[in-house]
Amino acid sequence: MSTTDKLFTGSIPEVYDRAMVPLIFEPYARDLAERVSKLGPQSVLEVAAGTGVVTRALAARLPAQTRIVATDLNQPMLDHARTRMADDPRIIWQQADAQALPFEDAQFDAVVCQFGAMFFPDRVGAYGQARRVMRPGGHFLFNAWSAIEENEFAEEVTRALGHLFPTDPPRFMARTPHGYHNADTIRADLHAAGFHDVTIEPLDAVSAAPSPYEAAAAYCQGTPLRAEIEARGGSLEEATRYVANAMGKRFGEGPVSGRIRALVVAAA
Known part of the structure; x- marks a missing residue:
């Protein structure tokens, strides 16, 4: 993983939330929130919450007494998320590393993570942390992008930037968001972290944008691809x-x- 892959700073959080979230994240956030709500948890920990798309979906589906703790490694992402839901007393916003969660053992009924596992340098360690903070009988739910060839916009963005920068193509999308897509690997990592009841299923959706430019801007300006483009001396x-x-x-x-x-x- 490149050192820039986890940099969601500057204007990226705003562009990410405004453009990327509706482009690809919302249907999966609704799906995760619905799965969590069926479990009837009293307390939920969200790791890698980003700008809060899953947090908002959870808040819309869970009862008023359910406590939601939303964490992310990137404080700028949490700061933006908080502006969207500052008046919801159920939600606690806290900067935290998924690989070293600052919570006591057995604190949560469910741990949820939307497209964050791909960014964890030590996935087994992060999964072990999720297991540690869950109460007995708890549930860990997360999603990860499948292979880039099965995600048409990401594939085309990566191909086009490869043509634009042929000697040093920006590979963020293929390397990180779409770099952890093997179900056997994911299952083995979870088993290594102490989970034994694991299910993995593919879920298809449709990504839509008003124009090609708006789709391109979401990827090029609202993700760490921006840093890769600028590092190559290119005009964003x-x-x-x-x-x-x-x-x-x-x-x-x-x-x-x-x-x-x-x-x-x-x-x-």
Whole structure:
């Protein structure tokens, strides 16, 4: 993993929440929140909460007495998330590393993570932390993107940037968000962390944007791809337009849509 892969700073949190969240994250956030709500938890820990898309979905589905603790390694992401839900007393916002959770043992009925496991340098350690803070009979639910070839927008963005920077192509999307997609590997990591009841299932959805440019801007300006583009001396706007042109050729010039796929993981 590159040192820039976990940098969600500057204007990235705002662009991420405004553009990336509706583009690819919302359907999976609703799915995770629905799965959690069926478990009837009294306390939920969310790790890698980002700008709070799952937090908002949980708050909409869980009863008023349920405590929600939302954490993320990146304080700027949490700061942005808090602005969206500052008046909800059920939610505690706390900066935390998923690999070293600052909570006592057996504190939560459920631990949930939306597309964060791919960023953990020590996944077995992070899973072990989730298991440690769960009460007996608790549940750990998370999702991870499938292979980049099964996610059409991410694949096209990566291909286009490879053509734009042929000697040093930006590979953030393939390397990290789509770099942890083998179900056998995920299951083995969970078993190593002490989980034995593990289910993994693919879940398809559709990514849609009003135009190729808006889809390209979400990826190029609202993710750590931005740092990769700027590190290569490229103009961020020119790179965005180059990607938008490539996406327009593949998906059309009006409203665009593409297939996305993730793996939904539940461990108990």
